[in-house]
Amino acid sequence: MSDDGATIDGWVCPMPLRDQPNIVMGHGGGGKLSAELIEHLFLPAFSNEHLDGLGDAAVMDLPPGRIAMSTDSFVVRPRIFPGGNIGELAINGTVNDVAMAGAEPKYVSVAMILEEGMPIDELAWLVQAMAKAAETAGVQLVTGDTKVVDKGHGDGVYINTTGVGVIRDGIDIHPRNVQPGNVVLVNGTIGDHGMAIMSVREGLEFESTIRSDTAALNHLIAALLDAEIDVRALRDPTRGGLAATLNEFAAAGEVGVVVDEMKLPVDRAVASACEILGMDPFYVANEGKVVVVVPPDQAERALEIMRADELGAKATQIAEIVVGHPGIVVAKTAIGATRVVDTQVGEQLPRIC
Amino acid sequence: MKYLDEYRDPELARKLFEEIDKITTQPWVLMEVCGGQTHSIIRNGIDKLLNDQIELVHGPGCPVCVTPLDTIDKALAIAARDDVIFCSFGDMLRVPGSTQDLFQVKGDGGDVRIVYSPLDAVRIAKDNPDKEVVFFGIGFETTAPANAMSVYQAKQLGLTNFSMLVSHVLVPPAIRAVLNSPVNRVQGFLAAGHVCSVMGFSEYVPIVEEYQVPIVVTGFEPLDVLEGIRKTIAQLEAGTAAAENAYPRAVNFDGNKAAQKLIADVFKTTDRNWRGIGMIPGSGWELSDRYAEWDAAERFDVGDIDTQEPEVCRSGEVLQGIIKPNECEAFGKECTPRKPLGATMVSSEGACAAYYTYGRFIEIEGVKT
Numbered sequence: 001m002s003d004d005g006a007t008i009d010g011w012v013c014p015m016p017l018r019d020q021p022n023i024v025m026g027h028g029g030g031g032k033l034s035a036e037l038i039e040h041l042f043l044p045a046f047s048n049e050h051l052d053g054l055g056d057a058a059v060m061d062l063p064p065g066r067i068a069m070s071t072d073s074f075v076v077r078p079r080i081f082p083g084g085n086i087g088e089l090a091i092n093g094t095v096n097d098v099a100m101a102g103a104e105p106k107y108v109s110v111a112m113i114l115e116e117g118m119p120i121d122e123l124a125w126l127v128q129a130m131a132k133a134a135e136t137a138g139v140q141l142v143t144g145d146t147k148v149v150d151k152g153h154g155d156g157v158y159i160n161t162t163g164v165g166v167i168r169d170g171i172d173i174h175p176r177n178v179q180p181g182n183v184v185l186v187n188g189t190i191g192d193h194g195m196a197i198m199s200v201r202e203g204l205e206f207e208s209t210i211r212s213d214t215a216a217l218n219h220l221i222a223a224l225l226d227a228e229i230d231v232r233a234l235r236d237p238t239r240g241g242l243a244a245t246l247n248e249f250a251a252a253g254e255v256g257v258v259v260d261e262m263k264l265p266v267d268r269a270v271a272s273a274c275e276i277l278g279m280d281p282f283y284v285a286n287e288g289k290v291v292v293v294v295p296p297d298q299a300e301r302a303l304e305i306m307r308a309d310e311l312g313a314k315a316t317q318i319a320e321i322v323v324g325h326p327g328i329v330v331a332k333t334a335i336g337a338t339r340v341v342d343t344q345v346g347e348q349l350p351r352i353c
Numbered sequence: 354m355k356y357l358d359e360y361r362d363p364e365l366a367r368k369l370f371e372e373i374d375k376i377t378t379q380p381w382v383l384m385e386v387c388g389g390q391t392h393s394i395i396r397n398g399i400d401k402l403l404n405d406q407i408e409l410v411h412g413p414g415c416p417v418c419v420t421p422l423d424t425i426d427k428a429l430a431i432a433a434r435d436d437v438i439f440c441s442f443g444d445m446l447r448v449p450g451s452t453q454d455l456f457q458v459k460g461d462g463g464d465v466r467i468v469y470s471p472l473d474a475v476r477i478a479k480d481n482p483d484k485e486v487v488f489f490g491i492g493f494e495t496t497a498p499a500n501a502m503s504v505y506q507a508k509q510l511g512l513t514n515f516s517m518l519v520s521h522v523l524v525p526p527a528i529r530a531v532l533n534s535p536v537n538r539v540q541g542f543l544a545a546g547h548v549c550s551v552m553g554f555s556e557y558v559p560i561v562e563e564y565q566v567p568i569v570v571t572g573f574e575p576l577d578v579l580e581g582i583r584k585t586i587a588q589l590e591a592g593t594a595a596a597e598n599a600y601p602r603a604v605n606f607d608g609n610k611a612a613q614k615l616i617a618d619v620f621k622t623t624d625r626n627w628r629g630i631g632m633i634p635g636s637g638w639e640l641s642d643r644y645a646e647w648d649a650a651e652r653f654d655v656g657d658i659d660t661q662e663p664e665v666c667r668s669g670e671v672l673q674g675i676i677k678p679n680e681c682e683a684f685g686k687e688c689t690p691r692k693p694l695g696a697t698m699v700s701s702e703g704a705c706a707a708y709y710t711y712g713r714f715i716e717i718e719g720v721k722t
Contacts, residue, residue, distance in 0.1 A: 205473075206469070262363075271357070275357065277469065278444075278701050328712070330712075333396070333397045333398050334361040334362075334363060334366075334397060334575060335361065335363055335366040335367075335397050335398070335399065335402065335575045336363055336366070336367070336402070337397060337398020337399070337401050337402050338398060339395070339396060339397075339398055339711040339712060340711055340712020340713075341712075342709075342710055342711075342712060345689070345690040345691045
């Protein structure tokens, strides 16, 4: 949906709902209006054999193996931003969280909290975006819920998604498995999502070409596992950015991490925007990035596999796991000094000058 | 990145370090005035790669840090009002007032918005005619032109629902205050490049003559900082004292005349209390009489404000370069970016925050931090 830079302008809802152009309280009331929303909006977009029965619970078969499950709520503002939207993000975010356990995501639930007055056209557009994202990721949306809150009590729409996936045999992926000597790879430029949101946030708008990197990473990860790469740990560096992820590895594995700051892949426009606002791409959120830890002798092959995927074209090695300074991430600076990279407290604030 | 990577080149940096080593024959104490420079120095580890004879002392040039407590408390009181949309630069939001910060006011229902430019606050005022829109106009000379422009525009547009809570501070009087201090050790200054891009550096000529101290206009990238240090050390070693420019790609002698004209129209000089440092005569700007109508401090009667600084916070000494952040007993213990006792632990330009963020309190085996 976002790849062609689609926006809602000029988009016409294919299934106009009877009288209301906007969400009203009745759409969450469980009566006729709720049924209409489901029938005309959700079902046509999400249709599959598990959802179409509309039971209280979806009933599915799962292949044997351990189950990975993850839930996340999405409250992003604005709802539509360069490179993506809240609907697409809600699918990709949960798909990625499940995939980070080395699981193949299969099913996703969707719960929406709609604000009274939310334009139904926009909701329908977001639902289409979710359906497309689910199709791309290869997951089915099998159960859902809608509630409506009074105007002024929400930001149009909040979306919660929960995902379930199956972990194939013999896979054990966890930050605690990170070992000294391992190397750290990332599938592309960092900080794109956070700065794309920043560029359209009220009061901070600036002209830029920066687009969110929101994407489902499960296929890229599956390719690594298919090739029997000995993946030690996977993490998507969302909130808190790459710095938070590397610190997590350092803490969980009781190891040190040494990052080469010059090797961090940062898009030129993102780097410029960060400079202007006084932010550090290290701490900026990503929504289509995965940090992969592998033994050093498998790094080149892992990078080749990642680069063969569109989402990993700029994959590169950024850090090494070391025995020294357990629990601490250290960066080599441009001029050859070193510094500690701590996790960020709260959110980064644009500086004054 | 164009115009940035060139100034981060490791090979050129190494040459500058060597050059500095070659000319240094005795110990020198330099102060980088601007918090942005402090941040760059600590982030890149410049101080750790300099020879042991050179000590860098971090100066008071962090606008968020020196904004007086009673002004912060006033901002909090105004921002809490139902009829107000309070607009601020982002890093002011976590600065502790006597009892809370702007984030807490926002959490309690105050309409507090982060803007990047004061002109956005003017736009918000235009879009919300039934609300009072207040912009927190702080900063050094660097932010003054944009802040002045916002008030100027509000006047041109006849926007009566816009006002500014002003607490501007000025670099030259602060340098004089450092030099006048009986405990001063600073022998040369790296002047703040961005301040000088607005004001030029003509105003430092009387200071170098009076105090016989070199002042070198310096930028913010690693090579800029190193070149500023090199020029200052060269002057000190030669026994000269001049106002010199090591940031010519952004600064000229006279500065930006158009900006200065606007500033002279909108602001007038005033005595200013600096948080942690105290009153410095003639060290601030407030709105001139022509724009008094847009002064939020006048518009909103917020009553008497009883300010209280935490007793253990030594940010004043940090801002004057008397102690290094990690020499404060509270550093990294009671005082962290999560729960800052003073503003120097909040702003990315605050020396305490820079030391904390870049781990200047952790002893790491085998790694020089």
